[in-house]
Every structure is written in structure tokens, then in C-alpha cells.
Amino acid sequence: MFAPYLEAVRTRAPLIHNITNYVTANDCANLLLACGASPIMADDPAEVSEVQAVCAGLHLNLGTLHTGTVPALLAAGRTANTLGHPVVLDPVGVGVSALRGRTARQLLEELRITVIRGNLSEIKTLARGSGTAHGVDAADALTEATLDTVLPLVKDLARRTGAVVAVSGGIDLVTDGETAYCIRNGCAMMRQVTGTGCQLSALTAAFVAASPDYPLEAAAAAVCAMGLCGEIAQSRLAPGEGNAALRGRIIDAMYNLTPPQLEEGARYETR
Numbered sequence: 001m002f003a004p005y006l007e008a009v010r011t012r013a014p015l016i017h018n019i020t021n022y023v024t025a026n027d028c029a030n031l032l033l034a035c036g037a038s039p040i041m042a043d044d045p046a047e048v049s050e051v052q053a054v055c056a057g058l059h060l061n062l063g064t065l066h067t068g069t070v071p072a073l074l075a076a077g078r079t080a081n082t083l084g085h086p087v088v089l090d091p092v093g094v095g096v097s098a099l100r101g102r103t104a105r106q107l108l109e110e111l112r113i114t115v116i117r118g119n120l121s122e123i124k125t126l127a128r129g130s131g132t133a134h135g136v137d138a139a140d141a142l143t144e145a146t147l148d149t150v151l152p153l154v155k156d157l158a159r160r161t162g163a164v165v166a167v168s169g170g171i172d173l174v175t176d177g178e179t180a181y182c183i184r185n186g187c188a189m190m191r192q193v194t195g196t197g198c199q200l201s202a203l204t205a206a207f208v209a210a211s212p213d214y215p216l217e218a219a220a221a222a223v224c225a226m227g228l229c230g231e232i233a234q235s236r237l238a239p240g241e242g243n244a245a246l247r248g249r250i251i252d253a254m255y256n257l258t259p260p261q262l263e264e265g266a267r268y269e270t271r
Contacts, residue, residue, distance in 0.1 A: 002266050003259035005211050005221035010036035014056035014209035017080075018202055019043045019072055021063030021092070024195030027247070028059070028202040034255040035225070037206035043069055048076040057085050057209030059202045060107065062100055063092040070103055077111035086114035086208040086215065089163075090201035094118070095125035105129075108161055114208055115219050116157070117166040117201045120150065127157040142169025151180060151271065164219050166204065168197055172227065174220040181220040183268040185227025187234045192243040196250070200226045203254075224266035229253035231265070 015038045020028050029039040042051040045068075052058055058080040060073050080087050091104045104126060107113065116126065120142045142150055151173065158165040159177035167173040172183040190196045200223065207222040208215050233249035 001263065002217070002221035002224055003263040005207050005214070005218045006035075006225060006257065006259045006262050008210035009206050012056075012210045013038060014206055015040060015054065016057045016059055016202060016205045016209060017042060017048070017052050017055040017076060018059045018061070018205075019048065019069065019076060020059060020061035020198060020202070023063060024198040027195040027251070028199050030251050031199040031254055032202050032206055034251045035203055035206055035257075037210075039202070043072045045071040045075055048072045049079040052076045052079040052085065053083065055085065057205040058087045059090070059205040060087065061090040061092060061198055061201060062094065062103060063090070063198060065100055065103060067099070070106075073103070073107060074110060077107065081112045084212070086205065086212055087111060088115045088117060088201050088205040088208065089113045090198060091116065091118050091122050091126060092198070094122050101125070113161060113163040114215050115164045115166060115204055116161065117168070117197075117204055117219075119168050119197065120146075123154060123157065123165060123167050127153050142167050142171050142173060144171065147171055147173070147182065151175075155180060164215050166219050166223055168200065168223075172223045174216065174223055176216040179216060180271045181216075181223075181268050182271055183220065183223050183227060183266075185224050185231060185265070185267050187230045189234050189243065189246055190230040190250070193247045193250070195247075196226070196230070199250075220268065221262070221266075224268060225254070225257060225262055228262060228265040229257060232257075
């Protein structure tokens with residue numbers, strides 16, 4: 001099911017334009033290289049349209065948002081829309097400030113977003129128009145106990161925005177408003193590494209850029225691949241190693257991940 005989407009990334013090697021945050025830019029770039037894509041980081045409004053014109057996809061991340069970045073987000077997004085390139089939005093901490101909330105709403109209103117990827121608190125904030133999402137360590141979690149309650153909310157957001165919505169948590173959820181993939185790959189230790197969510201958003205942009213006609217399936221494949229690499233990375237930790245080692249081993253696992261491994265290791269159901 002998901003092997004062809006990893007194969008497409010490796011074959012097409014899409015160039016992904018990232019307007020991301022300074023905390024995780026290096027990790028996003030390295031993960032993109034590991035999966036077979038290529039990264040470029042450019043956030044000056046004076047060049048983002050030119051940069052996006054030579055790329056295959058766009059990753060917009062609000063993690064360290066400042067007012068000077070907003071025109072760049074919009075300009076790059078408009079160019080991507082004009083050229084038919086997929087756009088992945090990661091609304092990091094969208095409920096923590098008026099600037100983040102206002103910017104996320106503006107992006108959703110003015111751009112055609114292909115995939116929205118965030119944690120449950122961030123997705124709830126977008127769905128309800130208000131909230132207190134603080135970022136990747138938000139306490140509001142998607143679990144077996146909350147899945148049935150959360151699913152209608154996430155599907156509704158996907159239908160209203162026209163975007164695939166990918167929610168990260170104890171369970172990951174990816175839906176286009178009709179079909180939903182409930183994904184059970186990953187490990188709890190990934191939450192102790194700053195940037196795994198940002199890396200996943202960059203990875204999603206690569207998978208969707210390589211298979212633009214199948215955004216739902218490509219996004220779900222990216223989520224499975226990232227979670228599986230977390231599992232592999234944790235299994236290879238030596239005694240005395242912790243989250244710093246896990247960070248590097250996730251990238252190594254992605255570099256060595258094969259399509260058959262992804263096919264065999266992906267754990268999901270559809271609803």
C-alpha cells in the first residue's frame with residue numbers, strides 16, 4: 001500500500017522549499033536528504049517566489065514565527081498554488097498567541113493548503129477557532145480513548161479547508177474528510193526530541209510532492225514512515241543513550257528504510 005510512495009520520493013528526489021523555524025531547520029534538511037528528497041531553506045520575501053518556482057513542494061512552519069516571515073509565507077504559498085505545487089502547513093503552537101492564530105487563519109483563507117499537520121491541540125484550535133495549543137509537547141493527546149471523539153472534528157476540518165489533515169499523537173490520524181487512516185507506528189520517546197513534528201511535516205511535503213495526485217495516501221505513508229523510523233531508532237539505542245542519540249538514529253533509520261520495510265512495518269486501519 002505505502003511502498004510506492006517511498007519509491008516515488010527516491011526516484012523523483014523532489015526539491016522541497018522549507019520556511020521553517022530556526023530550532024529544527026537542520027533536522028528537517030537532514031531528514032529530507034535521508035528520505036531521498038532535497039531541501040532548500042529560504043524565508044526572505046525578496047526571493048521566496050523565485051525559490052519556490054524551482055521546487056516541487058512547500059513546507060510552511062510557524063514554530064518561530066515573526067512578523068517579517070508572514071509576507072514570505074504568503075508569497076511562497078501563492079507561487080506554489082499558481083504552479084500546482086503541494087503546500088504543507090505546520091501550525092506550531094497556533095493557540096499560544098494572537099499572531100500565530102491570525103497568521104494560520106490568513107494562510108488557510110488565502111492559500112490552497114494541501115496538508116495541515118499538527119498535534120491534537122493545534123488541530124483543535126484550527127477547527128474551533130480558539131484554543132491554547134503550546135506546541136509539540138501539548139498535553140491534549142490523540143489516544144485510543146479519544147479517537148472516536150476526535151475523528152469527526154478532524155474530518156470536518158478537512159472538509160471545510162479542502163486539505164488533508166494529519167494529527168500526531170499516541171495514535172496518528174490522517175484524513176481527507178472521508179477516509180481516515182488511523183496509524184499506530186511510533187514510540188513515546190519521539191516526543192522527547194525537539195523537531196520530530198517539524199521533520200514529519202517536511203517529510204510529508206516530500207511524499208506529497210513525489211505523488212501529487214494522491215495527497216491522502218502520500219501523507220499517510222509519510223506518517224507511517226516517520227513512526228516506523230522512530231521505532232527502529234529506539235530499538236537500536238545502546239545502554240546509556242537517550243534522546244540525543246535517538247535524534248540521529250531516526251535520520252539514519254530513514255536513510256536506510258526500504259519500501260518493503262515500510263510495507264511490512266506500517267500499522268494502520270481505515271475508518
